[in-house]
Amino acid sequence: MLAWTALVALVPYVLAAPASSDCTGTISSLDDVADAVQCTTVNINSFTVPAGETFSLSLLQGTTVNMQGNVAFGNETWSGPLFEVTGDDITFNGNDYIFDGGGPFYWDGLGTNGGVTKPHPMMKVEISGTMTDVHVVNSPAQCFSVSNPAALTMSGTIVDNSQGNLPNSKSNGTAAGHNTDGFDVSANDLTITNSTVINQDDCLAINRGTNLVFSNNYCATGHGISIGSITSNVIVSGVVISGNTCYNTQQGFRIKTDAAATNSTVSNVTYSNNKATGVYDYGVLMTQSYPASFGTPGNGVNITDISFTGGATTIETNSSATMVAVDCGEGSCDGTWDWSGLTVSGGKTGAIDNCTVITGFTQ
Numbered sequence: 001m002l003a004w005t006a007l008v009a010l011v012p013y014v015l016a017a018p019a020s021s022d023c024t025g026t027i028s029s030l031d032d033v034a035d036a037v038q039c040t041t042v043n044i045n046s047f048t049v050p051a052g053e054t055f056s057l058s059l060l061q062g063t064t065v066n067m068q069g070n071v072a073f074g075n076e077t078w079s080g081p082l083f084e085v086t087g088d089d090i091t092f093n094g095n096d097y098i099f100d101g102g103g104p105f106y107w108d109g110l111g112t113n114g115g116v117t118k119p120h121p122m123m124k125v126e127i128s129g130t131m132t133d134v135h136v137v138n139s140p141a142q143c144f145s146v147s148n149p150a151a152l153t154m155s156g157t158i159v160d161n162s163q164g165n166l167p168n169s170k171s172n173g174t175a176a177g178h179n180t181d182g183f184d185v186s187a188n189d190l191t192i193t194n195s196t197v198i199n200q201d202d203c204l205a206i207n208r209g210t211n212l213v214f215s216n217n218y219c220a221t222g223h224g225i226s227i228g229s230i231t232s233n234v235i236v237s238g239v240v241i242s243g244n245t246c247y248n249t250q251q252g253f254r255i256k257t258d259a260a261a262t263n264s265t266v267s268n269v270t271y272s273n274n275k276a277t278g279v280y281d282y283g284v285l286m287t288q289s290y291p292a293s294f295g296t297p298g299n300g301v302n303i304t305d306i307s308f309t310g311g312a313t314t315i316e317t318n319s320s321a322t323m324v325a326v327d328c329g330e331g332s333c334d335g336t337w338d339w340s341g342l343t344v345s346g347g348k349t350g351a352i353d354n355c356t357v358i359t360g361f362t363q
Ligand SMILES: *[C@@H]1O[C@H](CO)[C@@H](O)[C@H](O)[C@H]1NC(C)=O
Pocket: 048, 072, 073, 074, 075, 102, 103, 104, 105
């Protein structure tokens, strides 16, 4: 038996000789992951993740990830996620390589509202740092779920679910892809920029968080740029939506709060320099009747300080679309709503209910 003093004497040597993380780990199959994440450089080669398993990276602080090939996922009806990454101060270089979710295998026009179980979210991102040039094709349903632990910038992301716009044998003539949200955000200090989403649901959906920037992105064929839907007991505050383009989307810009939600706030949202064309439902929709677009609003969520300023936001809608509609609960849309930077044309004039604070805009 070792004397206590001998044990104490050993401690410094044990602490002084940790396995070095200053190494490069290479992943060519899931079997390589456990060793690779002991290193602060992780290279990902092209491989197929076995069906029913998550490609999960739990990274050391300061790790750089380099994709060096495309990643595919075996097809199986299960709940996912297909890929998840966690870690602080991460540099994730997608290098324009592709994560292929195998969407056509799952798509039945019903998304996560019915039909077969679809892995979702496809990509669960819980890192701080940067994530650059990651491409995703054919997410089974919702694509990115982002809840970063500290500041994160995602740029050059592509979500291409354009194939889901076509019907297939199971979708009865409707788009086969459904609920394929681009980015679902519950996070603080997040910037999403220079990215592209072609899909069948929200390009961006902010569920909660503060200090969020969505800039210079391109959104096509989905439901446009959204805050919400907002449930009970959440705060969304300090959102900048600027320089984005929506093309052939259901909405341009929307805030949707659940009719039944209580004790939540959405505040300090600024839209500037955005453009939307081919919008076919609502150019701008602020509704507290969700899931109805325009119905019986609740007033348990306060929406304050919503502005279109700092550079024109220009929206052209279809002739059958409503240009602007505001459906607030009594007393729950308040503060400064300076809409002097908003120009909308092409569609029908909508109602503005329970919201008398809009200035600088008449339709
Ligand atoms: C999964 O199915 C889709 C659709 O049939 C296909 O495009 C994809 O290549 C399949 N994935 C794999 C890994 O076989």
